[in-house]
Amino acid sequence: MDDVTIARALHVLAVVLWIGGLGLVTTVLLPALRRFPDPAQRIALFEAIEGRFGAQARFSILLAGLSGLWMLIRMDASDRFALPSYWWMHAMVLLWLVFAALIFVLEPLVLHHRFADRARQHPEATFRIVHRFHMALLALALLTILGAVAGSHGLMLFG
Numbered sequence: 038m039d040d041v042t043i044a045r046a047l048h049v050l051a052v053v054l055w056i057g058g059l060g061l062v063t064t065v066l067l068p069a070l071r072r073f074p075d076p077a078q079r080i081a082l083f084e085a086i087e088g089r090f091g092a093q094a095r096f097s098i099l100l101a102g103l104s105g106l107w108m109l110i111r112m113d114a115s116d117r118f119a120l121p122s123y124w125w126m127h128a129m130v131l132l133w134l135v136f137a138a139l140i141f142v143l144e145p146l147v148l149h150h151r152f153a154d155r156a157r158q159h160p161e162a163t164f165r166i167v168h169r170f171h172m173a174l175l176a177l178a179l180l181t182i183l184g185a186v187a188g189s190h191g192l193m194l195f196g
């Protein structure tokens with residue numbers, strides 16, 4: 038089962054890069070930008086920094102998904118989805134689907150243009166919404182990580 042161990046190591050690495058980056062954007066970058074007085078500068082900085090993180094996030098999401106799927110198949114673990122005690126398996130897959138839809142489909146096609154337009158017209162409200170949205174995603178990701186590490190190392194909640 039060496040390949041499962043390698044997949045697990047890559048899975049954790051990908052999650053650290055991805056959710057770690059999300060954590061930095063949410064708890065450091067966005068609060069700092071919200072204090073910037075000039076909206077144009079604020080938008081330019083946000084796009085420059087989150088744009089660079091976007092490439093890293095896309096790579097990490099792909100790696101987390103592939104390594105997760107590899108483990109799932111090799112551990113023959115799909116029957117877990119029928120058991121409530123494996124809620125964290127559902128949480129991982131759902132979270133992955135939400136992020137993949139956001140970053141590969143919605144962001145390039147819709148959100149990017151909408152953000153720039155709205156942020157120019159209503160900078161305060163737009164940054165507040167963007168910040169809240171990031172906080173909600175980060176909270177869900179942290180809960181999923183707690184559940185996945187505890188659950189895969191034997192702590193069973195809900196039966």
Ligand code: HEM
Nearest residue numbers: 052102105106108109129130132133178181182185186189
């Ligand atoms: C398609 C998406 C995903 C699949 C198929 C998947 C699958 C898996 C599998 C099969 C395991 C091993 C469970 C065990 O050893 O019992 C695992 C572990 C783990 N996953 Fe995922 N995962 C996915 C997405 C995610 C996401 C989005 C996160 C975090 C936000 C995440 C975080 C973790 C963590 C922290 C572990 C525990 C590693 C350890 O301590 O050994 N996974 N995942």
